[in-house]
Amino acid sequence: MAFENDTELKELIRKAALLNAVSHDGKAQAGAMVGKILGERQDLRTKVKELSSIINTVVNEVNSLSLAEQKAIVEKNWPETQKKEKAEEKRLSPLPNADKYSQIVTRFSPNPDCVLHLGSARAIILSHEYARMYNGKFILRFEDTDPKVKRPSLIFYDSIRQDLKWLGCKVDEEYIQSDRLPIYYDYTERLIRDGNAYVCECSPEEFRKKTLAKEPCSCRLLSAAENLERWNRMLSGGYTEGQAVVRVKTELEHPNPAVRDWPALRIIDTKKYPHPRVGSKYIVWPLYNLAAGLDDHLMGITHIIRGKEHYTNMVRQKYMYEHLGWKYPEAIHYGRLKITGASLSKSKIIQGIKEGVYTGFDDPRLGTFAALRKRGITPEAIKKMIIDVGTKSNDVTLSWENLYSYNRKILDAASNRYFFVPESVVLKVLDVPPRSFHVMLPLHPDQPDRGFREYLINPEDQKTVTFWISRKDAEALEPEKVVRLMELFNVKTVSKTGNQVTAVFVSESYEDVRKIKVQLIQWIPKGEKFPCQVVMPDASVTEGYAESACKKLKSDAIIQFERFGFTRIAEVNQKLIAYYAHK
Numbered sequence: 113m114a115f116e117n118d119t120e121l122k123e124l125i126r127k128a129a130l131l132n133a134v135s136h137d138g139k140a141q142a143g144a145m146v147g148k149i150l151g152e153r154q155d156l157r158t159k160v161k162e163l164s165s166i167i168n169t170v171v172n173e174v175n176s177l178s179l180a181e182q183k184a185i186v187e188k189n190w191p192e193t194q195k196k197e198k199a200e201e202k203r204l205s206p207l208p209n210a211d212k213y214s215q216i217v218t219r220f221s222p223n224p225d226c227v228l229h230l231g232s233a234r235a236i237i238l239s240h241e242y243a244r245m246y247n248g249k250f251i252l253r254f255e256d257t258d259p260k261v262k263r264p265s266l267i268f269y270d271s272i273r274q275d276l277k278w279l280g281c282k283v284d285e286e287y288i289q290s291d292r293l294p295i296y297y298d299y300t301e302r303l304i305r306d307g308n309a310y311v312c313e314c315s316p317e318e319f320r321k322k323t324l325a326k327e328p329c330s331c332r333l334l335s336a337a338e339n340l341e342r343w344n345r346m347l348s349g350g351y352t353e354g355q356a357v358v359r360v361k362t363e364l365e366h367p368n369p370a371v372r373d374w375p376a377l378r379i380i381d382t383k384k385y386p387h388p389r390v391g392s393k394y395i396v397w398p399l400y401n402l403a404a405g406l407d408d409h410l411m412g413i414t415h416i417i418r419g420k421e422h423y424t425n426m427v428r429q430k431y432m433y434e435h436l437g438w439k440y441p442e443a444i445h446y447g448r449l450k451i452t453g454a455s456l457s458k459s460k461i462i463q464g465i466k467e468g469v470y471t472g473f474d475d476p477r478l479g480t481f482a483a484l485r486k487r488g489i490t491p492e493a494i495k496k497m498i499i500d501v502g503t504k505s506n507d508v509t510l511s512w513e514n515l516y517s518y519n520r521k522i523l524d525a526a527s528n529r530y531f532f533v534p535e536s537v538v539l540k541v542l543d544v545p546p547r548s549f550h551v552m553l554p555l556h557p558d559q560p561d562r563g564f565r566e567y568l569i570n571p572e573d574q575k576t577v578t579f580w581i582s583r584k585d586a587e588a589l590e591p592e593k594v595v596r597l598m599e600l601f602n603v604k605t606v607s608k609t610g611n612q613v614t615a616v617f618v619s620e621s622y623e624d625v626r627k628i629k630v631q632l633i634q635w636i637p638k639g640e641k642f643p644c645q646v647v648m649p650d651a652s653v654t655e656g657y658a659e660s661a662c663k664k665l666k667s668d669a670i671i672q673f674e675r676f677g678f679t680r681i682a683e684v685n686q687k688l689i690a691y692y693a694h695k
């Protein structure tokens with residue numbers, strides 16, 4: 113190749129690759145670099161093929177370094193390129209009409225019929241962040257008024273409180289709608305008395321026919337007094353399920369038939385479907401728009417921040433606000449946030465647990481906060497991702513990889529490093545010089561003050577040392593191949609049998625082998641193994657040995673098993689049990 117020895121070009125590529133890698137989580141993209149280099153070196157435009165091949169080589173070299181190593185090189189050589197990052201910390205765009213309110217009040221209002229998952233992250237984090245941004249108030253409101261179909265369960269009230277706490281969202285006030293039925297009844301009576309709501313006895317089909325024809329049903333034409341009588345009959349058990357529903361009047365001409373005279377309260381046979389908190393105390397239960405609509409005003413919510421699927425609900429509720437002489441809060445409707453590959457359907461999660469497909473709400477395959485927590489996904493990463501997406505009204509699709517990349521940025525600096533050799537295989541190294549090797553492995557390559565893991569290696573019979581290495585690394589070893597046992601010494605493979613590799617000592621210095629780009633592999637001295645199980649995101653289990661320094665870990669620590677990935681420690685006992693976060 114004509115420019116094989118062009119060191120200036122190589123340096124140019126190396127710089128571009130490192131900068132690219134640092135801004136892509138340690139993985140430079142070769143494809144993006146060809147154009148960039150050609151922009152600076154027009155003389156190469158006829159030699160794209162050769163150029164690509166050099167770029168590939170350099171990119172592979174750069175990508176074999178850890179992100180921390182790449183950053184260190186960039187900081188050292190081109191510090192001017194790295195200053196922007198911090199300044200670009202994303203802030204949420206201001207709330208509309210914030211200055212019109214003396215205090216900003218937002219709310220998150222889950223139905224406690226399941227644990228929370230990533231699908232709720234946007235509503236929670238945006239509502240909470242805005243409350244904090246304006247020194248306002250963040251309200252948690254349990255919307256538990258459907259004891260029949262979307263049945264709440266006591267355990268979820270608590271798990272939701274815990275999830276919010278974990279996410280760092282401080283709740284200033286909490287309400288539970290099932291405590292508030294008398295309030296909803298009072299306002300319903302007022303709406304009926306003022307002729308703005310009525311008790312409809314029509315069957316759903318009858319009502320539908322009328323409403324599609326933009327005509328009132330016979331119930332709507334009754335006097336307020338007659339409707340109040342029907343309302344009292346509803347409350348006193350004079351109707352059974354399905355026989356009567358309270359409707360709030362709207363324009364019958366509204367272009368969307370689903371808005372016309374929307375249902376506000378219905379009867380639920382709570383003898384058959386007791387509510388987990390209030391049992392069968394009530395049989396008349398508010399539907400979503402009545403309860404949420406009233407509460408938003410009564411709780412002084414100034415800004416409702418929710419998904420755009422709620423847009424029609426706002427249209428419905430505005431009629432009720434007009435009837436009551438209230439002003440509707442500011443409403444921000446953001447687009448749907450999809451996470452590809454995450455199971456975020458409540459019913460599927462609950463069914464999967466019932467059928468034993470999932471081990472629980474924290475099964476690593478689920479996108480629940482409980483599962484993310486167990487795997488070492490940090491709340492800070494979730495928060496940062498959501499704030500970066502903001503309140504756009506268009507749909508946003510994110511992948512697990514997006515979330516991992518936020519998390520990696522946090523963990524890379526925060527996590528200690530350890531060795532783990534999955535599916536351990538014996539590596540016997542012969543001809544080791546007859547002396548002690550005292551190895552100090554840094555807990556973090558960039559932060560020596562964190563301390564070290566120390567191992568003392570004494571060759572048996574003055575010449576042999578036995579290690580555990582991972583099966584994957586063992587499989588890549590061929591006779592004559594040289595590898596470096598990370599931070600220790602270089603060895604050359606001699607032979608291989610099923611569960612054992614035999615090698616000979618080559619030299620100690622990394623400089624000796626750096627030029628030939630040897631693989632650096634993890635190792636654990638024979639007597640320093642600690643059995644370890646890592647539960648992977650697909651719920652499979654990877655077994656192997658961790659180094660004995662891991663015995664000192666505490667559960668809940670998040671560490672990096674070098675060249676394997678970030679994991680959260682669940683249990684340190686006879687065995688180390690960890691959950692895998694990501695690479």
Ligand SMILES: [Zn+2]
Binds near residue numbers: 311313330332
């Ligand atoms: Zn009717």
